[in-house]
Amino acid sequence: MPDKKKTTIVLFSGDYDKTMAAYIIANGAAAYDHEVTIFHTFWGLNALRKDNQVPVKKNLLEKMFGKMMPRGTDKMGLSKMNYLGMGxxxxxxxxxxxxxxxxxxxxxxxxxxxxxxxxxxxxxxxxGLQKEELLDGIEYAGVAAYIGDSEDGNITLFI
Amino acid sequence: MPDKKKTTIVLFSGDYDKTMAAYIIANGAAAYDHEVTIFHTFWGLNALRKDNQVPVKKNLLEKMFGKMMPRGTDKMGLSKMNYLGMGxxxxxxxxxxxxxxxxxxxxxxxxxxxxxxxxxxxxxxxxGLQKEELLDGIEYAGVAAYIGDSEDGNITLFI
Amino acid sequence: MPDKKKTTIVLFSGDYDKTMAAYIIANGAAAYDHEVTIFHTFWGLNALRKDNQVPVKKNLLEKMFGKMMPRGTDKMGLSKMNYLGMGxxxxxxxxxxxxxxxxxxxxxxxxxxxxxxxxxxxxxxxxGLQKEELLDGIEYAGVAAYIGDSEDGNITLFI
Incomplete structure (x- = not known):
């Protein structure tokens, strides 16, 4: 049995439109039987945040980051034509x-x-994001895991 | 005869500089005998718009999108240092x-x-963009075609 | 002996956070014994600038570009939440x-x-950037070299 094809996406962006593109490609590749990974880093982590506030201990700067960044995909802005949220x-x-x-x-x-x-x-x-604040059923890893996943991949994207 | 190498680019951005990078890479790869595809999505579609207004039926929101987005590459702004069009x-x-x-x-x-x-x-x-508004000689497809094109590719980029 | 795996990154962006992501992935891939290339283009060139002013002959526009763009990675801004340099x-x-x-x-x-x-x-x-203004030990090339490097690559990213 041949190996499955692989698609790995680094989701760096925290914009609604770019995150949508990432997830549409991911779902499309999965429908075509690819093994698909999305590695959420920097602002891309916001896609994995629960949409309610979760009571966890944070220092001042972590609280500020937490408040300034969108809680989950529904609160994201657009990369273009955001127009203060109208976009x-x-x-x-x-x-x-x-x-x-x-x-x-x-x-x-x-x-x-x-x-x-x-x-x-x-x-x-x-x-300063903690596991309790992120969606259930996700995995936690660093750049080494990303390299391991994508080095045998077919489609590798940075979004 | 060996298969041709393949380069597939998702052009998501509608910025002059990023679109230029995409087309320079695409033309370079084609010159090196790659089979090259640029899949234009979201703001990247603007690269394919004719530079004149084409009379088609649109609803209000589609008219607004049509007016706010650049008609063709020559009217695009820069991703950095745009300075109200001076860039x-x-x-x-x-x-x-x-x-x-x-x-x-x-x-x-x-x-x-x-x-x-x-x-x-x-x-x-x-x-709300219609075929009449886009350049001649292009193709129309969805994410499935993109996956099919790029899963056997050599260079896969998201720009 | 099998060929080394290859990672090639086009670094187009001149943002601190995106450049950091590029170099973290590059260093990670190198640690896993990949042959790694970062091709710095457009604003990504700023990552290679020396942080002091180098006396070279420039015309007016080149001087303006030189002043407006950050000299080296330490002077870059963020792609999001830059807040006039606070970010x-x-x-x-x-x-x-x-x-x-x-x-x-x-x-x-x-x-x-x-x-x-x-x-x-x-x-x-x-x-209008000249070799004297860029870091020592780097290479100079065009799109053809990039295609040659990345067409046999495993991980190809545009950042």
């Missing part, structure tokens, strides 16, 4: 009209399709 | 001085070299 | 607290690990 509203409106899945459901679908969602532990440390 | 003027000035091809001609050259230019149909729907 | 200060503060290597040392480490650092000669021409 995401417009995009979500047309997505609904065209029956396109909203981003939080694209994340659910990825988990159902066994896309491996990894949170970069180094960035979690830097930004 | 692109400066870049175009130095490109001319150094005999570098301006972006619209890089797109022409890509078409002459048989680089496959694909417009993402899902994003066309969302942003 | 980089905060990130550097938490990096120090967590004993993470600051970006200039990540560049040193890459050179020690024989990561090939290439400056894109076409962009050097456009932005």
């Amino acid at each position: 995401p509203k417009m995009i979500k409106h047309v997505m609904k009209k065209h029956n396109a899945l909203p981003l939080p459901q694209l994340v659910d679908m990825a988990q159902e399709q066994d896309v491996k969602l990894i949170a970069c532990t180094m960035t979690m440390d830097l930004l | 692109p003027k400066m870049i175009k000035h130095v490109m001319k001085k150094h005999n570098a091809l301006p972006l619209p001609q890089l797109v022409d050259m890509a078409q002459e070299q048989d680089v496959k230019l694909i417009a993402c149909t899902m994003t066309m729907d969302l942003l | 980089p200060k905060m990130i550097k503060h938490v990096m120090k607290k967590h004993n993470a290597l600051p970006l200039p040392q990540l560049v040193d480490m890459a050179q020690e690990q024989d990561v090939k650092l290439i400056a894109c000669t076409m962009t050097m021409d456009l932005l």
Whole structure:
């Protein structure tokens, strides 16, 4: 039996539109039977945050980072034409009209399709994000795991 | 006869400088006999717009998107140092001085070299862009075609 | 003896956070015995600038570009939450607290690990950057060299 094809994505961006592109490609590749990994680092970690505040101990700077960054995909802005939040509203409106899945459901679908969602532990440390604040069912790893996953991959992207 | 090498680029960005990087890599790879595909999605679709207004039926939101987004590569801004449009003027000035091809001609050259230019149909729907508004000689496809093209590829980039 | 695995990164961005991601991946891949290349183009060239002013002959526009762009990694801003320079200060503060290597040392480490650092000669021409202004021990090449390096690669990224 031949090995499965592999798609590995580094999700660095925390923008709604780029995160959507990442998850659409991931779900597409999974539907074509690829082994798919999304490695969430820097602002990309925000895609994995629970949308409610979780009571954990933080220092002042970690609290500030926590407040300034969006809690989960639904609160993200656009990389272009954000217009103080009008842009995401417009995009979500047309997505609904065209029956396109909203981003939080694209994340659910990825988990159902066994896309491996990894949170970069180094960035979690830097930004003061703790496991309790992130979605269930994800994995935790560093750059070594990313290299191991992607060096035999077919599609490797940085988004 | 061995298979040709393959380069596939997802062009997500609608910035002049990033689009230029994408087309320079695409033309370079084509010159080295790669089979090259650029899959234009989200703001990257603007690279494929005709530079004149095309009379098509649109709803209000689609008209707004149409007006706010640049019509073709020549009207794009820079990802950095845009300075209300001064940046692109400066870049175009130095490109001319150094005999570098301006972006619209890089797109022409890509078409002459048989680089496959694909417009993402899902994003066309969302942003209300219609075939009549886009360049001739391009193809239309979704994420499945992108996965098919790039899973056997050598160079896979997201720009 | 099998060929070494290859990682090739196009570093287009001139942001502190994205450049850090590029160099962390590059150093990680080098530690796993990959042959690693970072091809610095457009704003990514700034990562290779010496941090002091070097006296070279420039025309007016080249002087302007030279002044507006950061001299070396330590002077870069963030892609998100830059807050007029507060963001980089905060990130550097938490990096120090967590004993993470600051970006200039990540560049040193890459050179020690024989990561090939290439400056894109076409962009050097456009932005008026000269060899004297860039770090010692780097290479100079164009898009053809990039295609040659990455077409047999395992991990290919555009950052």
